[in-house]
Amino acid sequence: MQKAQQTGDQESEQKTQPVSLQHRHFIARRRDGDHVGKKIQRQIDRYRTETLDQSLNTSLDITVRPSDQARPLSDLSGKQIGWSIYYFEHWLYQKPMAVQVGVDDEVTILHLGRYVPVTDYLRCLPQVTNTTFENGDSSRKHELQWQWWKTNSKIFPFEKLPSEVRDRIFGFTFGAVIEPYPTHRARRGAGTMFKREKHVINLLLLNKELGNAASKILFLYKTFYVAHLPIANRLLRNFSQGSNLRHLELALSHNGFLKLFGWKFGDVHTFTASRFVGALHTMELHRLAIDIAPPSLTTESPWFDGVCQKIVAGWILEAAWPWVRGHPVEVTGYVKSFQKQAFEARAVAERQQIENWKVCGRELGLGEGTMQEYYEELDEEEGGVSLDGAGGGKPNGSLAVDVPSYPPNCYCLPLCTVGTWDADA
Numbered sequence: 107m108q109k110a111q112q113t114g115d116q117e118s119e120q121k122t123q124p125v126s127l128q129h130r131h132f133i134a135r136r137r138d139g140d141h142v143g144k145k146i147q148r149q150i151d152r153y154r155t156e157t158l159d160q161s162l163n164t165s166l167d168i169t170v171r172p173s174d175q176a177r178p179l180s181d182l183s184g185k186q187i188g189w190s191i192y193y194f195e196h197w198l199y200q201k202p203m204a205v206q207v208g209v210d211d212e213v214t215i216l217h218l219g220r221y222v223p224v225t226d227y228l229r230c231l232p233q234v235t236n237t238t239f240e241n242g243d244s245s246r247k248h249e250l251q252w253q254w255w256k257t258n259s260k261i262f263p264f265e266k267l268p269s270e271v272r273d274r275i276f277g278f279t280f281g282a283v284i285e286p287y288p289t290h291r292a293r294r295g296a297g298t299m300f301k302r303e304k305h306v307i308n309l310l311l312l313n314k315e316l317g318n319a320a321s322k323i324l325f326l327y328k329t330f331y332v333a334h335l336p337i338a339n340r341l342l343r344n345f346s347q348g349s350n351l352r353h354l355e356l357a358l359s360h361n362g363f364l365k366l367f368g369w370k371f372g373d374v375h376t377f378t379a380s381r382f383v384g385a386l387h388t389m390e391l392h393r394l395a396i397d398i399a400p401p402s403l404t405t406e407s408p409w410f411d412g413v414c415q416k417i418v419a420g421w422i423l424e425a426a427w428p429w430v431r432g433h434p435v436e437v438t439g440y441v442k443s444f445q446k447q448a449f450e451a452r453a454v455a456e457r458q459q460i461e462n463w464k465v466c467g468r469e470l471g472l473g474e475g476t477m478q479e480y481y482e483e484l485d486e487e488e489g490g491v492s493l494d495g496a497g498g499g500k501p502n503g504s505l506a507v508d509v510p511s512y513p514p515n516c517y518c519l520p521l522c523t524v525g526t527w528d529a530d531a
């Protein structure tokens with residue numbers, strides 16, 4: 107009935123895929139009270155999920171239902187427990203199989219003139235691997251493997267593996283870059299959104315211990331790529347002090363960056379810095395990339411449509427400095443080479459100062475200080491300026507370019523706008 111509503115495409119697609127679990131459950135519901143049919147189906151399913159190879163074997167894509175010609179089978183008390191013949195339905199054929207139930211309740215089927223256990227028959231079926239999975243659609247492979255894990259009665263003793271091996275597996279599972287993503291496809295996990303397949307993030311939810319181990323790897327070794335201001339805020343709110351997050355790449359729009367870090371457009375307008383951006387001070391990052399978006403005529407805000415890229419990149423870097431100083435910062439994307447070099451050199455010098463301060467502390471027996479402590483001490487010396495970023499470390503040699511009017515029109519030669527952008531010009 108359902109089939110009749112499907113288009114040809116869907117039907118042929120279905121032929122190359124294993125029967126979905128939902129479909130099986132649907133059939134199982136109709137079999138309430140059919141003890142024998144259920145038992146056969148269970149044996150097929152169990153056999154199929156014994157190994158991933160069998161799970162991929164489309165020959166085992168079998169659904170069982172009573173034949174129209176069957177007579178009822180009853181137990182010793184006369185209660186009906188099933189039928190004498192069942193169809194083994196495969197997408198290529200429908201095969202009637204005679205069934206017997208032994209005194210020990212064991213169900214056997216007639217095959218080559220003998221009643222044999224269902225698995226004996228299944229073992230004779232050819233191994234036909236679903237080409238969908240062989241031809242390299244890895245997302246389907248993941249899906250199938252996940253389904254296999256879910257239905258497999260054998261539980262893989264993952265937690266008994268040495269932690270180095272588990273960490274490697276987690277590492278492969280997540281891929282190199284995590285992109286938290288705010289769309290409907292995103293899944294909620296660990297307090298933020300991850301643009302990942304559900305089964306991957308499910309690792310974090312499996313149980314507390316595994317979740318902790320997996321998120322440790324997630325934060326220690328993977329780069330978090332953040333392209334949206336709401337995600338940046340959520341990430342900073344959730345992953346500040348004590349988090350394992352080490353690799354962060356901020357790739358916001360011009361508008362997003364200036365709203366995150368805060369910026370004053372002369373007397374025209376002021377973006378107040380995000381109240382979460384201070385968390386950057388408490389992070390122990392191994393890499394912080396600031397990825398500047400390309401010049402565009404259609405940016406996220408009319409403020410930045412077709413403006414001078416050099417000026418806006420300068421603003422972004424200037425706005426960022428109080429918050430990102432002390433981290434190993436790398437500037438990427440559409441930024442003039444001289445701006446990138448100046449900013450990165452400034453960041454290196456800053457880190458050297460912190461390093462010197464740490465060495466001093468060690469020599470004085472004060473223990474290993476943190477970057478946050480360095481700035482707290484520095485601010486005390488400078489007269490109690492708080493870490494809200496407003497007063498913190500205004501650099502010498504400002505990168506920001508004063509502009510007489512807004513928006514900042516481009517008078518560069520060549521124009522540093524769409525189409526004529528050149529990082530070295």
Ligand SMILES: [Zn+2]
Pocket residue numbers: 413414415416417515516517518521522523
């Ligand atoms: Zn320009």
